[in-house]
Amino acid sequence: MILLLLAVSLVSFLLVSMSPVDPLQTNVGQTALGSMAPEQIEKLQAYWGVGVPVWKRFFNWISGICHGDFGISLLYRRPVLEVIAEKASASVWLLLSAWLFSGIVGIFLGIAAAAKRGKWADRLITGYCIVIAGTPSFWLALVLLLLFTVQLPVFPIGFSVPVGMAADEVSLADRLYHAFLPACTLGLTGISSIAMHTREKVIEILESDYVLYARARGESGWRLIFRHGLRNLLLPVITLQFGSISEIFGGSVLVEQVFSYPGLGQAAVTAGLGSDIPLLMGITLISAVLVFAGNAAADGLYRLVDPRLRKGGRA
Known part of the structure; x- marks a missing residue:
């Protein structure tokens, strides 16, 4: 590392x-x-x-x-770590919710597509994933912004908190309300890769010998998948889920610009356009640490899921 x-x-x-x-x-x-x-x-x-x-x-x-000194931001005239901590406090709701949403929905859609392989549900899910995989995140953000803030004024048009409200008056519900559309955009764009990889893995599991033996004993449907396929699915799911951290963080750079969301992504764009090298390098280094930490966490979880890895480590 x-x-x-x-x-x-x-x-x-x-x-x-x-x-x-x-x-x-x-x-x-x-x-x-x-x-x-x-x-x-x-x-x-x-x-x-x-x-x-x-x-x-x-x-x-x-x-x-x-020496633990990330320097002083040339634009904000404050320590870089202080600026990053302030921006990260706004981005954490956005990134965490998008990460969980894309993982849970992507895994469910992948399992559903594999269970209904060749049927209309499989074609519908696969078509959605192919379209979303080729859709830029900022374009989807603009569409959601026009639809749910202009045509149907359900959500706020931007920012992470209500305009004119004091910081101590902002509630958790306000932050989640303002982060919903940006998080939804990141989550929708992150679903496709997880769903498609999950679908292929579940199909491989359903064609295995032990599942064929379970079918011969009379097991079928969702019970068959969750009883015999879920544990074997966990390893690739963990890899995909923790590997998507970099994709979500990268997508947040453009999505936060569209929604004027004052998080790490918007701070990175501001630092890049304003030649604020200490801040931009600080954000780059922190984001790299998050990605590497996610991969390390995935390696650690492998040993909890698969006992064979623990035995191989002791050997």
Whole structure:
């Protein structure tokens, strides 16, 4: 994990440094720069790191990370970890609910499609998954936004809390209400891959010898699937579920922009467009840690589900 994080940090820092965005023109403006004295421009260039070699900036940044210092956000003028914690408090409702929704619904649809293989239910679920797999998340977000906030004003048009309400007055119901449409968008786009992989695995299980023997004993239907197939389905399900963390986080970048949801995704876009390298690198590193932690959690759960892995580990 340490080597992977180091590689992610290096590649991300090089890509950000190659960006053609001029931080002075983006954040100050060409007109304002034209009216400034050379001394003021030099101070701004020093603040944004213009002219400093890439290797020196990377070394300063990585040495600070090793000491637990993620730096100061150039846009927010606050510690990077403080900004990330604030944005993550809004995104946690969105990402967690979308992750659970896509996993539960995707697994159920995959099992249903395999159980009704070749019938109208299977064709309907498979068609939905194929269409959603090729649908951009931001386009689906725009459709839901127009449908449920403009045509049918059921949900708020954006933000994570009601406008004008004090922070101590915001309830859990308010946060869930504002996060419903963004979470629904992420959940709907994440269902397709889980459902299709689950369908193929269940079909493989239903064609196995032990299921054929169970059919010969008179077992059938959902009882057959849940009694003999569910345990064998858990390993690929765990892999898909924890592997979808990166997809959901990546999709949240565009979805939060559409819904003006002030979370980590929108902060990443703001940092990228504003050349806020410390904040952007901090979000990149934290998201990489979450993905790696999800994969590690999946490996740990394997040993709880499959006793053969525990025996192999002791051997």
